[in-house]
Amino acid sequence: MNQIWAKISELAEANNGFFRTAQVEKIGISRPMLRKYTDAGKLEQVRKGLYVITESIPDEFALLQEQCRAAIFSYGTALYLWGLSDRTPHLYDITVPRGQNITILKRDNPNLRSHYLPRDLYEIGITQTHSPQGAEVSLYDRERCICDLIRDKEQMDMQLYTQAIKGYFRTKPNRRKLLKYGKLFGIEDKIRTYMEVL
Structure with a gap:
């Protein structure tokens, strides 16, 4: 039993704090065993087939994208990940293709702001960077973030807007x-x- 738990913990640790049922089965652990740990309160099922260790702190950025691979971090969240905003996001901004059904994702993550x-x-402009906890996550590149800000200026917080635009042009902007x-x-x-102007 302890060996099984050690394997599960190892898997979660190697996978940004969470894992899927298929990954556990691959290392020889059965679904009933997962249920046993879930019932005992050691595991939490975040979504169908997706688990986290109850006492751990999974990488929120990576976990969100694991729940919906089409979700790309954008706006304030992407600006934070690029260091163009010093505000830790209390709402995660994601962009998805129009027509993508994210009803369950929104239900499970009330701190989500979605753009279609x-x-x-x-x-x-989709690219990758690392979250504060070190997971690789998908987001828009800096130039795309600036375009989104300028396009949606009316809806933006002006302090965030100004900080991001000035910050971008202070570093090496890719003008082309x-x-x-x-x-x-x-x-x-x-x-x-x-x-x-800048």
Whole structure:
């Protein structure tokens, strides 16, 4: 029994604090054994087939994307991960393709703010970085984040907006990529104005 628990703990640790039923079965542990640990309060089923160790602190960023692989961190969350915002997100901003059903994800994660886009625009600028706990997560690159801010300026918190724009132009901005994205989103003129000012 202790050997089985050691295997489960090891698996969770190697997988950002969580694991799927299939991964446990792969190392020779049965579903009834998972149920046993869940009933004993040692494991918590986050979603069908997805578990965390009750006393552990799983990587929230990685866990969210494990629940929905189409969810890309965007807006304030992506800005935080890039160091363009000093605000720890209390709401996770994600963008998904229009038509993607995330009803269960939203039900299980009340601290979620979702944005929907047509697939061609959704796919622009997807890249990877590491969460504060070290997991690899998908998010939009810095240039895409700046475009999203400028496109949705009216809905943005002005302090966050100003900090991110100034922070981006203070570091090494990729002007060519920014203009290319600007053209795709129909905000090229606005971006040129920011470039001149900053």
